[in-house]
Amino acid sequence: MTDKKDEVYGDHISHRFNDELMELKTEFLRMGGLVESQVDRAIQALVNNDGQLAEEVRASDKRVDRMEMDIDEEATLIIARRQPAARDLRLVISVIKMVADLERVGDEAKKIAKFAIKLAEEGQAPRGYLEVRHIGDHVLSMLRDSLDAFARLDSVQALRIMKEDKRVDEEYQAATRTLLTFMMEDTRNISRCMSVMWILRALERVGDHACNIAENVIFMVKGEDVRHTPVEEAEKVVGR
């Protein structure tokens, strides 16, 4: 992985420019790792009724915010100092955008953690947790894969993530219907089910952000903006 990175961003005449770009990439991946573990732990906290773990997730959101600001600053400095062009420019611009996505993912994890705390306090009957776990696993793997695609500049994998997003949306619809039937079965379920709905909504958003990251990876690699375009178009771009 490191070899590949060096090949793409590490051969400028200015070694310090190399270092700066490398640092930007590394920091972004570090932030990605942190955010990913936050989502993971928020889900764990929820399904295991672990209020303390949920508290930890909530608290660590500050670190994510801090990292967002640091990476933005680093990116700004690179633009000011180096006036990057072509693939370097696309890397810096993409990182600036993707960092915002990661920060939002962090916020979603925090949201899930809050509900986990609330639900843990109320105790009992974890209805809809199966769906949470299912969609949770799905979006987590998307997030992981999108970071991986970024690290390896793998536009094919990025395209796969864009396609996955549709499936998550379908799963989300299905889960919503299931929860609705729970609510109709017994009105005492409504409050809890609503909380679970919010959690599912948060997870679905995580999938969207992973998808945004994937789109940025395609832009970095191929130089074409595939946002707001049908997947078939993106497929053509990646196939080039």
Added chain:
Amino acid sequence: MSINQTIASKAALENEAKAPVQTPSAETKRESIAVEEGKTVGTPYSDNPKFKLRNVEVFYGENRAIKNISLDIARNEVISFIGPSGCGKSTFLRCLNRMNDSIGICQVKGELTLDGENIYSSKNDVVELRARVGMVFQKPNPFPKSIYDNVAYGPRIHGLANRKADLDDIVESSLRKAGLWSEAKDRLHDMATGMSGGQQQRLCIARAIAVSPEVILMDEPCSALDPIATAKVEELIAEMSESYTIVIVTHSMQQAARVSNRTAYFHLGHLVEVNETTKVFTSPEHELTESYITGRFG
């Protein structure tokens, strides 16, 4: 003007002549990236060409400095030529107004037309050609005369003004177009050499404009100027592009990105890529272009 031109040409000759012999270590890796002769990626042709250049080759004696380049320069476009030293961009620029003629060992081959007329045909008058295709050099080179006489020089020898009042008008409008009028109007009869570098360069532009050319060639016009003077010249280029076709050779990639509509990338005498400037600087097609503009070699 001819003395200055000869000096500039000689300097260019020395640069170009060195090129193929040069094999710096940073470049060795790049040698492996193939450049196919005569194959230019992107959009080298135009529907509305001012210059139509086909299979152009330039030799300095045995040394082939320009290798089979075909390119259109569109009417009223600003096109910039970029590339590492010795890549042939200045040599190619000089073909456009036969500035290479003064170099004995230099030979230009291929088809070069301006508005459909062969630039190199023997019946074509070089003096007239250079009135249509003006040039601004790297270092400001005003004549050791007054500001007024510098600008009036061309119109006088080309007989563009019969009366003093006409000449005055040409001088004023040229200086205005070059953005120099307010600074120069009270010292028109002072020596031009007493002006600042940036003012001198704009004076040279005014001098080029004074004979109403159709095309202006600029060979690194800002490399001897400070950022403020550079900004003024760039502003001027943007304004002038409405009425002239402008070809600019520059070592500043940011400058090319700022001022030009299209950018052409030269490499070891080849024309590697020509594309919309926005494309060249965000996602160039050729790997060599990418390497150069991102500072991977040069």
